Amino acid sequence: MKKAYIFSVLSAxxxxxxxxxxxxxxxxxxxxxxxxxxxxxxxxxxxxxxxLTEGVVRVFYNKEGNEYNKTFFMPGTFPTPLTALxxxxxxxxxxxxxxxxxxxxxxxxxxxxxFEKHRCLExxxxxxxxxxxxxxxxxxxxxxxxxxxxxxxxFRQTFPELEKLIPQYHIASYLGITPIxxxxxxxxxxxxx
Amino acid sequence: MKKAYIFSVLSAxxxxxxxxxxxxxxxxxxxxxxxxxxxxxxxxxxxxxxxLTEGVVRVFYNKEGNEYNKTFFMPGTFPTPLTALxxxxxxxxxxxxxxxxxxxxxxxxxxxxxFEKHRCLExxxxxxxxxxxxxxxxxxxxxxxxxxxxxxxxFRQTFPELEKLIPQYHIASYLGITPIxxxxxxxxxxxxx
DNA sequence: TATATTCCTTAACATATGTTAATGTCCTGG
DNA sequence: CCAGGACATTAACATATGTTAAGGAATATA
Numbered sequence: 001m002k003k004a005y006i007f008s009v010l011s012a013x014x015x016x017x018x019x020x021x022x023x024x025x026x027x028x029x030x031x032x033x034x035x036x037x038x039x040x041x042x043x044x045x046x047x048x049x050x051x052l053t054e055g056v057v058r059v060f061y062n063k064e065g066n067e068y069n070k071t072f073f074m075p076g077t078f079p080t081p082l083t084a085l086x087x088x089x090x091x092x093x094x095x096x097x098x099x100x101x102x103x104x105x106x107x108x109x110x111x112x113x114x115f116e117k118h119r120c121l122e123x124x125x126x127x128x129x130x131x132x133x134x135x136x137x138x139x140x141x142x143x144x145x146x147x148x149x150x151x152x153x154x155f156r157q158t159f160p161e162l163e164k165l166i167p168q169y170h171i172a173s174y175l176g177i178t179p180i181x182x183x184x185x186x187x188x189x190x191x192x193x
Numbered sequence: 194m195k196k197a198y199i200f201s202v203l204s205a206x207x208x209x210x211x212x213x214x215x216x217x218x219x220x221x222x223x224x225x226x227x228x229x230x231x232x233x234x235x236x237x238x239x240x241x242x243x244x245l246t247e248g249v250v251r252v253f254y255n256k257e258g259n260e261y262n263k264t265f266f267m268p269g270t271f272p273t274p275l276t277a278l279x280x281x282x283x284x285x286x287x288x289x290x291x292x293x294x295x296x297x298x299x300x301x302x303x304x305x306x307x308f309e310k311h312r313c314l315e316x317x318x319x320x321x322x323x324x325x326x327x328x329x330x331x332x333x334x335x336x337x338x339x340x341x342x343x344x345x346x347x348f349r350q351t352f353p354e355l356e357k358l359i360p361q362y363h364i365a366s367y368l369g370i371t372p373i374x375x376x377x378x379x380x381x382x383x384x385x386x
Numbered sequence: 387t388a389t390a391t392t393c394c395t396t397a398a399c400a401t402a403t404g405t406t407a408a409t410g411t412c413c414t415g416g
Numbered sequence: 417c418c419a420g421g422a423c424a425t426t427a428a429c430a431t432a433t434g435t436t437a438a439g440g441a442a443t444a445t446a
Contacts, residue, residue, distance in 0.1 A: 147262060169423080
């Protein structure tokens with residue numbers, strides 16, 4: 001478990017005191033996932049936060065057997081069923097490792113308890129949500145205002161290398177199109193260039 | 194300015210102390226908007242939070258002259274350019290009153306300063322972001338997994354009465370379709386029933 | 387009251403994307 | 417080494433939705 005790495009990720013979002021860090025570390029549980037293993041399944045109740053240290057995780061909705069990829073998590077981000085934790089309801093989303101992955105897991109309720117003792121941890125939580133919101137809004141603007149071709153190119157910039165590591169139908173789902181359509185777009189791009 | 198109403202909205206999200214409330218009130222500036230007036234224009238720099246007390250406000254992106262409505266704000270919510278405030282960048286979004294509206298406005302930076310003195314205000318901010326995130330996620334799931342007809346019906350449930358108050362092309366834009374298509378959907382719904 | 391403006395509806399047409407299906411390649415496990 | 421499965425590509429076809437255009441109702445303005 002790369003403590004130094006985790007510390008650097010967190011304190012880049014909001015500075016944390018040595019005391020808070022000491023208490024926080026106590027909550028950490030390392031976790032390994034094989035390719036295609038689930039971190040969280042739709043409908044399950046959860047009480048854990050995750051920080052990805054290696055690999056890739058996707059989040060997706062499932063409606064009538066169809067999966068809709070919402071986003072991909074890369075190392076240094078938090079593949080965590082936030083809404084389920086915050087509202088204490090079963091998760092509407094599934095989280096699945098697309099590559100062999102390593103994470104640290106910690107209890108959300110215990111983390112929350114630490115807020116009382118360490119104000120900086122509450123500020124950290126606020127900082128995480130703020131970052132999330134900013135990213136999300138940027139992403140939304142792209143998805144709504146651009147066509148699929150443009151969004152495909154933005155995907156390649158946003159997640160460099162990822163394209164080579166996962167099947168294209170996951171990317172298509174992320175873009176809101178069929179794999180066939182993505183294939184057409186790719187063919188078009190090659191030809192145009 | 195309906196202080197009691199504002200207090201009830203805020204303290205429903207997170208309890209605030211009388212001292213914090215006293216300091217917070219000092220920041221409030223009432224504001225009136227006519228129909229079609231702008232609260233925030235795309236590209237402008239901002240330093241204000243808003244709480245809507247009466248009327249309706251829309252947020253939208255603008256790309257190459259096309260407007261894409263992101264959502265509508267109803268009384269008791271915060272038509273605030275969050276990303277612009279948090280990242281201190283020009284707003285990518287515009288906020289416009291669709292009906293004569295009343296708001297209270299307060300300085301984001303002064304609000305933030307109060308966090309030091311009143312921890313409950315930082316918790317309030319966290320609570321607001323949490324609520325926002327939960328709503329947003331639910332909305333996203335709908336938009337991605339449902340067809341436009343279903344989303345139109347969800348719109349009518351989510352914003353009762355609103356349909357009668359604003360032009361249909363704003364609803365169409367919110368649904369991600371053309372006004373013509375919305376018209377077809379409406380015709381179909383009448384016929385089916 | 388008459389006229390202009392805004393907005394909704396409908397139709398005809400164009401187009402992009404989904405669907406189904408066939409083919410080929412690569413990779414894996416027996 | 418071979419057979420099967422997973423995945424990507426391509427084509428033919430179906431379909432939903434956008435586009436353009438016209439007409440009409442409602443509302444606002446002179």
